[in-house]
Amino acid sequence: MQHRILWVLQVVLVFVLAGALLLPNPAVRAAQDAPADHWEQVSTVPVTPLTTLTVDPTNPDRLYAGGSSGTNAAAFRSDDGGLHWTNVSAGLSGTVVRHIAVAPSEAYIVCEKVSAAPSKMDIFRSTDRGVHWTNCSGSLQGKNINDIVVDPLTPAILYAITLGTQTGFWRSTDSGAHWTDISAGTMAIDPTTPTTIYAGDQGGVLRSVDRGAHWKRLSTSGLTDTYVAQIIVDPVKPATIYVATSHPPGDYSVFRSDDQGSHWTEISKGSLSGSLTRLHLAVDEKGNRTLYAATAVGIVRSDDNGDHWVPAFTGLAAQNIWSWYMTVGTGSNATAYAWMRDDNKLFRRAAAMTPSIDVTLTLTLNKTQMTVAPRDGSATTVTLDAAPFLGSGNRTLVPLRAIAEAFGVTVTWDATAHTATITGGMNNITLTLSKATAVVNGRNTPIDTNAKVVPIIVAGRTLLPVRFVAESLGATVNYNQATKTITMTYLAY
Numbered sequence: 001m002q003h004r005i006l007w008v009l010q011v012v013l014v015f016v017l018a019g020a021l022l023l024p025n026p027a028v029r030a031a032q033d034a035p036a037d038h039w040e041q042v043s044t045v046p047v048t049p050l051t052t053l054t055v056d057p058t059n060p061d062r063l064y065a066g067g068s069s070g071t072n073a074a075a076f077r078s079d080d081g082g083l084h085w086t087n088v089s090a091g092l093s094g095t096v097v098r099h100i101a102v103a104p105s106e107a108y109i110v111c112e113k114v115s116a117a118p119s120k121m122d123i124f125r126s127t128d129r130g131v132h133w134t135n136c137s138g139s140l141q142g143k144n145i146n147d148i149v150v151d152p153l154t155p156a157i158l159y160a161i162t163l164g165t166q167t168g169f170w171r172s173t174d175s176g177a178h179w180t181d182i183s184a185g186t187m188a189i190d191p192t193t194p195t196t197i198y199a200g201d202q203g204g205v206l207r208s209v210d211r212g213a214h215w216k217r218l219s220t221s222g223l224t225d226t227y228v229a230q231i232i233v234d235p236v237k238p239a240t241i242y243v244a245t246s247h248p249p250g251d252y253s254v255f256r257s258d259d260q261g262s263h264w265t266e267i268s269k270g271s272l273s274g275s276l277t278r279l280h281l282a283v284d285e286k287g288n289r290t291l292y293a294a295t296a297v298g299i300v301r302s303d304d305n306g307d308h309w310v311p312a313f314t315g316l317a318a319q320n321i322w323s324w325y326m327t328v329g330t331g332s333n334a335t336a337y338a339w340m341r342d343d344n345k346l347f348r349r350a351a352a353m354t355p356s357i358d359v360t361l362t363l364t365l366n367k368t369q370m371t372v373a374p375r376d377g378s379a380t381t382v383t384l385d386a387a388p389f390l391g392s393g394n395r396t397l398v399p400l401r402a403i404a405e406a407f408g409v410t411v412t413w414d415a416t417a418h419t420a421t422i423t424g425g426m427n428n429i430t431l432t433l434s435k436a437t438a439v440v441n442g443r444n445t446p447i448d449t450n451a452k453v454v455p456i457i458v459a460g461r462t463l464l465p466v467r468f469v470a471e472s473l474g475a476t477v478n479y480n481q482a483t484k485t486i487t488m489t490y491l492a493y
Contacts, residue, residue: 028288039315039347042082054100066097073111088130103155119144135366136176184214188231200228218261365484
């Protein structure tokens, strides 16, 4: 520990600014402009455990929650975003609610009849928001139903998946009265063209353009794991498809296709690498898409189709992260909800939040004084161990030790590998002496358009390219040519 402190005192990490030509990275700018995520507990849903939650597609404030109450299946509806709940269990039977599917005019609930294997379940239908329920299991009565999806435009058309010895992919065109086996393991409906549905199995993804009557297996080009566990179709750009794969014993990966499954790109590398539990997509009426994923470090969010991910778990407990589940709505509010299985506390993504760190740093060329100004209006002056100076290529070199402390990030040095690693939140940046490429969240990333911009050692101090580092951490950087001042603003939640 003492060695690390001494190194931090000695090393000067350098921000590289492009002077008057400074242009922020578009992907970084998009992440900075995106709304931050903070979660607040809405209520305690009166079911234990809370096993499923669904948002009404016509009203993001109307929620349906399912679970158990004692030894009986229980369902509740909220019309105010989860603040208050109405019991809508009358007419249901079984020990626990497993799945809920909601269409504009009706809702469907899958109840488990017995908890012992093999599971036996029934499907119930309501056309009055849960006031009355009717068993519509038909030939699926008592089967192990793993999922149910309803056609958003024609609610009489349902799809269900059964597991075990009764594995099948089923379709009903008469609100569950009759079912036809049409094959596969997980499913998703194209919300813009409900006649198109996607299914996944251990061999990849299949597509049907006639509601499951005929199937075409899609390409596996780039799909390095074909064990498909979840499929999401982008409601605004239906040619974009996301799949989460889970090769036993549970290593999840996420892939995206922008051409209806002809080619796939993995988007779960870097900061999203490791086991995943769920993937979700929220879309507002303007077409802004937000991906959510549950990872080993918490819930994360992407606003650029999975190319970059940022932390989105402030307010949620870190323990038992594998148990977190999410539900997201669509429409102008596109509210996201999170809950932990085997618990009944419901959290909602807050509309606004106060950052835990909101600080602006001001430095001046050739001066060792730096001003640290938090949002609260206070300001302090810090003496740097080296003054910012203008280096070759019209780059401004700025010491980072004090800056790292103000940002709340950590810096480590590997003397053997000659690498400096900067860590803040989910961001992890590793730069190597004399190399023009850094590793940002597991991905090789050019430091600058000028390949000569590399980490160097001057007078025993390591100098790192700072515009790259600052923006990779999510800070904004500005340079005033007239006053020779550098301003950096950093927010963390």
